[in-house]
Amino acid sequence: MANKEKLVVVGNGMAGMRTVEELLQIAPDKFDITVFGSEPYGNYNRILLSPVLAGEKTINDIMLNDVQWYTDNHITLHTGETVTEIDRKNCIVKTDKGTSARYDRLLIATGSNPFIIPIPGHDLPGVITFRDIHDVDLMLEAAQTKKHAVVIGGGLLGLEAANGLMKQGMSVTVVHLMDWLMERQMDEVSGAMLKKSLSEKGMQFMLRASTKEVVGKGKVEGVKFADGTTLAADIVVMAVGIRPNIDLAKKIGLHCERGIVVNDTMQTYDPKIYSVGECVQHRGQTYGLVAPLFEMAKVCANHLAAYGIGMYRGSVTSTKLKVTGIDLFSAGNFTGDEHSEDIVVRDAGRGIYKKVVLKDGRIIGSVLYGDTVDGAWYFQLMREQTNVTDIRDKLMFGQAHLGDSGHGGNVVANMSDATEICGCNGVCKGTIVNAITSKGLFTLEDVRLHTKASSSCGSCTGLVEQILETVLGGDYSAPEAKPMCGCTEHTHEVVREAIRKQKLTSIPAVMSALKWKNADGCSSCRPALNYYLLSTWPKEVSDDPQSRFINERAHANIQKDGTYSVIPRMWGGMTTPNELRAIADVADEYKLETVHVTGGQRIGLYGIKKQELPDVWKKLNDRGLVSGHAYGKALRTVKTCVGKEWCRFGTQDSTAIGIKLEQLTWGSWMPHKFKMAASGCPRNCAEATIKDFGVVCVDSGYELHVGGNGGIKVRATDLLCKVETEAEVLEYAAAFIQLYREEARYLDRTAPWIERVGLSYVKENVVDNAEKRKQLAERFKISQQENETQDDPWLMRSTEGRDQDQFKPLKVIA
Amino acid sequence: MSSWIEVGQIKDIPPLGARVVQTGQGDIAIFRNSQNEIFALRDKCPHKGGPLSQGIVSGKTVTCPLHNWKISLENGEAMGPDSGCSGVYAVKLEGEKIFLNLNK
Ligand code: SRM
Ligand SMILES: Cc1cc2nc3c(=O)[nH]c(=O)nc-3n(C[C@H](O)[C@H](O)[C@H](O)COP(=O)(O)OP(=O)(O)OC[C@H]3O[C@@H](n4cnc5c(N)ncnc54)[C@H](O)[C@@H]3O)c2cc1C
Ligand code: SF4
Ligand code: FES
Numbered sequence: 067m068a069n070k071e072k073l074v075v076v077g078n079g080m081a082g083m084r085t086v087e088e089l090l091q092i093a094p095d096k097f098d099i100t101v102f103g104s105e106p107y108g109n110y111n112r113i114l115l116s117p118v119l120a121g122e123k124t125i126n127d128i129m130l131n132d133v134q135w136y137t138d139n140h141i142t143l144h145t146g147e148t149v150t151e152i153d154r155k156n157c158i159v160k161t162d163k164g165t166s167a168r169y170d171r172l173l174i175a176t177g178s179n180p181f182i183i184p185i186p187g188h189d190l191p192g193v194i195t196f197r198d199i200h201d202v203d204l205m206l207e208a209a210q211t212k213k214h215a216v217v218i219g220g221g222l223l224g225l226e227a228a229n230g231l232m233k234q235g236m237s238v239t240v241v242h243l244m245d246w247l248m249e250r251q252m253d254e255v256s257g258a259m260l261k262k263s264l265s266e267k268g269m270q271f272m273l274r275a276s277t278k279e280v281v282g283k284g285k286v287e288g289v290k291f292a293d294g295t296t297l298a299a300d301i302v303v304m305a306v307g308i309r310p311n312i313d314l315a316k317k318i319g320l321h322c323e324r325g326i327v328v329n330d331t332m333q334t335y336d337p338k339i340y341s342v343g344e345c346v347q348h349r350g351q352t353y354g355l356v357a358p359l360f361e362m363a364k365v366c367a368n369h370l371a372a373y374g375i376g377m378y379r380g381s382v383t384s385t386k387l388k389v390t391g392i393d394l395f396s397a398g399n400f401t402g403d404e405h406s407e408d409i410v411v412r413d414a415g416r417g418i419y420k421k422v423v424l425k426d427g428r429i430i431g432s433v434l435y436g437d438t439v440d441g442a443w444y445f446q447l448m449r450e451q452t453n454v455t456d457i458r459d460k461l462m463f464g465q466a467h468l469g470d471s472g473h474g475g476n477v478v479a480n481m482s483d484a485t486e487i488c489g490c491n492g493v494c495k496g497t498i499v500n501a502i503t504s505k506g507l508f509t510l511e512d513v514r515l516h517t518k519a520s521s522s523c524g525s526c527t528g529l530v531e532q533i534l535e536t537v538l539g540g541d542y543s544a545p546e547a548k549p550m551c552g553c554t555e556h557t558h559e560v561v562r563e564a565i566r567k568q569k570l571t572s573i574p575a576v577m578s579a580l581k582w583k584n585a586d587g588c589s590s591c592r593p594a595l596n597y598y599l600l601s602t603w604p605k606e607v608s609d610d611p612q613s614r615f616i617n618e619r620a621h622a623n624i625q626k627d628g629t630y631s632v633i634p635r636m637w638g639g640m641t642t643p644n645e646l647r648a649i650a651d652v653a654d655e656y657k658l659e660t661v662h663v664t665g666g667q668r669i670g671l672y673g674i675k676k677q678e679l680p681d682v683w684k685k686l687n688d689r690g691l692v693s694g695h696a697y698g699k700a701l702r703t704v705k706t707c708v709g710k711e712w713c714r715f716g717t718q719d720s721t722a723i724g725i726k727l728e729q730l731t732w733g734s735w736m737p738h739k740f741k742m743a744a745s746g747c748p749r750n751c752a753e754a755t756i757k758d759f760g761v762v763c764v765d766s767g768y769e770l771h772v773g774g775n776g777g778i779k780v781r782a783t784d785l786l787c788k789v790e791t792e793a794e795v796l797e798y799a800a801a802f803i804q805l806y807r808e809e810a811r812y813l814d815r816t817a818p819w820i821e822r823v824g825l826s827y828v829k830e831n832v833v834d835n836a837e838k839r840k841q842l843a844e845r846f847k848i849s850q851q852e853n854e855t856q857d858d859p860w861l862m863r864s865t866e867g868r869d870q871d872q873f874k875p876l877k878v879i880a
Numbered sequence: 881m882s883s884w885i886e887v888g889q890i891k892d893i894p895p896l897g898a899r900v901v902q903t904g905q906g907d908i909a910i911f912r913n914s915q916n917e918i919f920a921l922r923d924k925c926p927h928k929g930g931p932l933s934q935g936i937v938s939g940k941t942v943t944c945p946l947h948n949w950k951i952s953l954e955n956g957e958a959m960g961p962d963s964g965c966s967g968v969y970a971v972k973l974e975g976e977k978i979f980l981n982l983n984k
Contacts, residue, residue, distance in 0.1 A: 262959075414962050415948025586896060586914050589936035589943035589950075612896040616934040616945040624945050628931040676934075876899035876910060877887040879982070 074169035078103025081343030081359040082175030088367030106146040119230030178308040178344040192286030209234035212300035220247040224305035239270040251396035256435040330377040332366035386525040395441035398431030427455040440464040478532040490522035558811040594812035604852040617697035633696035638724035639667030648689035666703035683860035692858040704728040709746030716746035718763035737810040758816040773820035804846035884979040898933040909933035919953035920971040926964025
């Protein structure tokens, strides 16, 4: 023991302690370690101060190494002591409390200091920074008694502070010098979307505002701007940036520029002294995020252990914002230059914006807002400088849609083992998978402990959960908590449950019982609620047309010029000369230019004006044709082949079974559209294995297939089971559909639904348990009889004169 | 000169719904929200001309049926990051009756 070398660490923060942890792993007996920290705590996760301020976590939750940890690892810890002097000749450090310690190696990890704009009043009581536990305590205390907070700085830190203070009940204004928020991570469009979402949460903003003075007598009373206006404030949070904390290093004559200058082994100009963290400057760069600091820590530990391998070569960083309910990702050069090109996807309705900047076929930057699932993937492509020319057309749909036909999994299933999942701690998918399988891990907490993935900022938690899900299959149940939409905190599941349990039977009732934030909801939740109500209480609930998307309200598909398409049902893909004549007559009479044989084995008529719809329907109805529901989240088509009737290979009457399936299920509203098919033999000409429910006839009966999808992402079906009679086919179909109707989220097709709940779950309910199957099928039949489900909606609106107003102008003014 | 034209009654439009008035200047969408307020916009989305009258109404906005832009019923402006404006017309309620002014 006596001949151990002495390592002294100045700074008890994230980078310093990560270095010590790494060192303990590779050379546990090499050093006697002494740590000095100004703050009176063990090492905590500074990143998570934001959730602490927002009341989502406690200080206990964010401790990384408590005092006991130091004892357990034989580390001497001096908290609440600041190192003020270092005698480099004799290798001794001294603190403000008079403690001293000798070192063979010294590690400086003093982090950075918040920058305070030196304006008049900056030192008034009530001006607070956002860096450590002390600051958070000050803010929490102020929020108890005070009302108005002004946060100066619309960057990551400022917005997280503002969000926290708002959650604590304060009214908060963010003052920002620039034209939009987080201008170093966001472009103008995504910055504006961010501002909108935060405004909806109640945050107030003053952009392009230059603060001139903090005013007040003896304490903060307001903020004065360059244009002469003032804003009242009880506290002012300065979050305008950080400066590497190099006071001590400078004092002892270490070479510093903006930070303490280190080489690729994290050594300073004094070979005995190493430095890591926000205080260093490496290859001209300083960093303010943990991912690079942890990379530094690894390299530094390696050299302290005298392994002499490992070089730090600088880092590419990405940013996420930790405000609950806001998904944002940004990396690299997202503004581009004259030689780069942008690919942009933007869906304001869903609040989604994605931009990827390409140069010479490679990603150089990206900004994602609202849907950040693919952030990790783009980041990896960017860091590895992968040429994306070949996948350019699919790039924006995300990794999940990348060319794997057949059985697709979730996003992570397609990731390579080298894909980095946790940006903060640099943990790849392979490492996590390995830890799960070799160490028998089951929970997120386990993975955090063993791999450190998801243990820092937490924004990769979703991906880690997906990996658990993929690796463990049915053994893992992810806590899913995405709210339905911005109008509520509740998930689809919670809402459905409430509708069932509390017997809610109208949209206003749901909204008031679950405290909806917007009185009328929005175009995303209202259709979902309408469906949940109808499918849960088919007898009690009446439909709300104003909560339906136009296609379902008008029973026709709106086209890009505002006209509509009409697609009558052709049962099982069968038609007759008489039906064809009826269609031809309508096409002639209304001079329709386009008559198209659809992908669903029927005929579409295009370019019909809304006013003409009832007339067109009447003419079709009169000749025996009814609505094909080509417009609905509903049963669509049942494709068939000719089967045993004609085909030399046919084993059963696939056409007849298709027609029977369609007669049983037409008119039924679903979470999303639902398609079926029946093929007469395994040659499968009706493509039954990419349908939501497919029947493949074989000599001995019928194979039933479920969960197929031929759309955006092709997924072949899973085999549900084999049955022997037609009656069974119909019963299983009804039961499967009803399970999907009752349990899937609105706008989930069967494919993603099955991937989430698992095929075995479906089998349990529909195959293994005859009683459950009968009940499901029975409930389906009941719902088909209620609410005019199987009354032709066209007939009701043409001949029977229902709902005429919507097809007529309110008035015609010449 | 008064140019208020009576175009119908409030009961002719369902709450959270819309109806169209056809005019020489093109279609005008008349909206009714859940507070029984009436609004009038040119029935053409600033994005690609989608018929706003066919969208879903909530609060004081309508979501265009074609690509989901959200348009303010009060001033016809696209909300959020999108920009563009669909013209607004003056409308008023007198008792049950809706009056539209094509000159304002
Ligand atoms: C009319 C038709 C194209 C045609 O002329 O052939 C068509 C037209 C549209 N399809 Fe389709 N799909 C048509 C067959 C298909 C098929 C083929 C099939 O059914 O066998 C598929 C792939 C099979 C599948 O769904 O698994 C298909 C996959 C999609 C998708 C992707 C769905 C997915 O889950 O990935 C969409 C987008 C969506 O639903 O969100 C879509 C959406 C649409 C919409 C509704 C787009 C829209 O919102 O306006 C188009 C409406 C045009 C209109 O007004 O008629 N259409 N669409 C076909 C109607 C069949 C019918 O008789 O009802
Ligand atoms: C609110 C907040 C949110 C953040 N969110 C994120 C995020 O989402 N993602 C991300 O990557 N990063 C985030 N960061 C940044 C991240 O926390 C820092 O990059 C990281 O903590 C820096 O580590 P460090 O060890 O260099 O410095 P620190 O963690 O600050 O540690 C330095 C320690 O040294 C002590 N010290 C200084 N001088 C002396 C001395 N002379 N003697 C003794 N002790 C001394 C200090 O008191 C301090 O405790 C956030 C930071 C804050 C404040
Ligand atoms: S493939 Fe695309 S363009 Fe063609 S009908 Fe389907 S949705 Fe429309
Ligand atoms: S036309 Fe209205 S959103 Fe595109």
